[in-house]
Amino acid sequence: MNKIALVDCNNFYCSVERVFNPKLEHKPVVVLSNNDGCIISRSNEAKALGIKMAEPVYKIMPYLKKNKVSIYSSNYQLYGDMSHRVMTNLNYFVPHIDIYSIDECFINLNGFEHMGLINYSQTIKQKIYQWTGIPVAIGVGNNKVMAKLANHIAKKHKGDGVFQLNSLEQEQKLMKQLELTEIWGIGRRSEKKLKQLGLESVWDFYTSSQMQIKQVMGINGVQLYYALHNQFNNHQELEQSDKKSIASSRSFSTLVSELGPLQQALSNYIMIASKKLRKQGSYTSAMQIYLSTNPFQQNTRQYHNCINIDFAMPCNDSFKLIRIGKSALKKIYKRDYQYHKVGVLLYDLSDNKQIDLFSIDYLPGKEKIRKEKLMRVIDKINQNMGTDTVFSGAQGIKKHWLEKRNYLSQRYTTNWNELLQVN
DNA sequence: TCTGGGGTCCTAGGACCC
DNA sequence: TCTGGGGTCCTAGGACCC
Structure with a gap:
């Protein structure tokens, strides 16, 4: 059986800001979108305050101030460079990596079974933190969908940030507890349609018929259905391809x-x-x-x-x-x-x-x-x-339409004039 | 006053052809 | 006046993701 892990950086943009500003540890932090428009990354403390993803900043500014939330404009040069460091370090542990987004990477763990996949994942997690300062969660499964699910569980439902799906009984037990939208690829629209058919949980989806799923979600739904059943699917392959x-x-x-x-x-x-x-x-x-x-x-x-x-x-x-x-x-x-x-x-x-x-x-x-x-x-x-x-x-030279970035941190790693200063 | 940006894949339907 | 059935290709838009 294939073994794939998803390594996902926790609250990535906020974590990067913390690397260069340790005072932010254990404090609520948020990072804003372009033009300081809305919230796109939240530290756990910010999440605990009930601050929602994609919330417009102007609506909650008083709340942010009242709760002393540290606010940062997005600094993509810094985040991009830190992402590169994390990915390069992952490549040290496994030969094949498949970068999925700025903060997520699938890695192939085939051939590492003798080390114990949980153990090896914990080593990876610990070393990535030591080398880059970025905390990650790692989920292991038989394909990308299951790895993603395991990662979700590692973050939400388990404390230590590493989780492996490794038995049918365990998987089935979890499916009974999970909401449909907790599966990668089922969004709000599909959830609504599935519920209209009486499919309420992941378990209902899993025990439904392939025909019924296809009717609601098309071929994508069928792929998910196969993935959950650990059958042949398109989620096994790890490869980097050019943008289309x-x-x-x-x-x-x-x-x-x-x-x-x-x-x-x-x-x-x-x-x-x-x-x-x-x-x-x-x-x-x-x-x-x-x-x-x-x-x-x-x-x-x-x-x-x-x-x-x-x-x-x-x-x-x-x-x-x-x-x-x-x-x-x-x-x-x-x-x-x-x-x-x-x-x-x-x-x-x-x-x-x-x-x-x-x-x-x-x-x-x-x-x-x-x-x-x-x-x-x-x-x-x-x-x-x-x-x-x-x-x-x-x-143009005077760019008066230029974006607003009032809370920008330094480009610590990519600009000579903005290096971290130590007193 | 102030609501991000960058992707992928699939599907329905139009245009066109025989 | 009445007007079939099937195929391909392309595109806009939907749905999803981070």
Whole structure:
């Protein structure tokens, strides 16, 4: 039987802030989304205060202050770098890792049974904490769904943060206690539909018929059904694959109605997205540009629209994408609206090899090489000297639409000027 | 006054074809 | 006037995830 573990960092963003600010230990901490809009990470103490995930900050600011909750704006450079450290350290323990998100990673424990999987997991947990300062929970199961479930139990229902599902009796006993939405892949909508059929618990789901599940949740539900039954399913594989689409967008700190600043903002997001594109060695054949007013302000005039552009030749050139993106935005832009967000989605991605086949026949070789070289140099400069050391004029210099980040911690690990100081 | 951002996969339905 | 059945491909939107 396959043995897969899910390693999940506890309250990741809050835990990272604590690594560089130990005073925050045992105190309530929250981290906010872009523009300090809503709560996206909570320490256990903050959860105990009843602060909810995705809660708009303005609604609970008095409550946060009253309870002396430490507040941080999200610092993705710091979190991304700390995530990388955790993942690299995991790779020290197992040859195959499958990074699922910034704070979660599946690892393959096949071949480690002789060490005792609980024991080995506890060692991993302890060492990751020792080496990075980040606490993790580890759940072990026969496939990803079961590993995820075990992890959930390790965090919610067991104290020490390591849990293994290893017998049918134990699994079945747990299923009788679990709510449907505690299963990875069953959200609120599916729960509602399942309950309409009289399926109330995970146990009901488990003992239902495959046909009935398919009727409500389609093929995804059937995959989950198989996974819970430890039968063949798509949740066994551990592999890292390239992104199939890359998006970048931000909502503005103040509303914007002129085309010029919207184009500048968009140019910045295209710069971010195309940099990610090159980082994974991909080219894009299609781009979507979108803009919208603030959907929460229902008393103002609403407008949202998008436009898709197909490229004859796959492209990874930021400047070309910006040029095309700006003129696309102009096509869907309407005057006299207060805009809240613009964004870009690159999709229909392909890799180098496929492009090379093309280039022999179609692309003017010299120019292509020259442009690729330019983009590589720019990426390298920005990586070494800091984001936007070199940027496109289209991105603008005074960015008045820039996001609000009033509670930002230092970029302790990625910026020479912001290292931790010790007195 | 103030409500995030980035992904994946599936499905229903339209367009088109014979 | 009456107007079938089946296939493919594409896309927008739904649902879910962190």
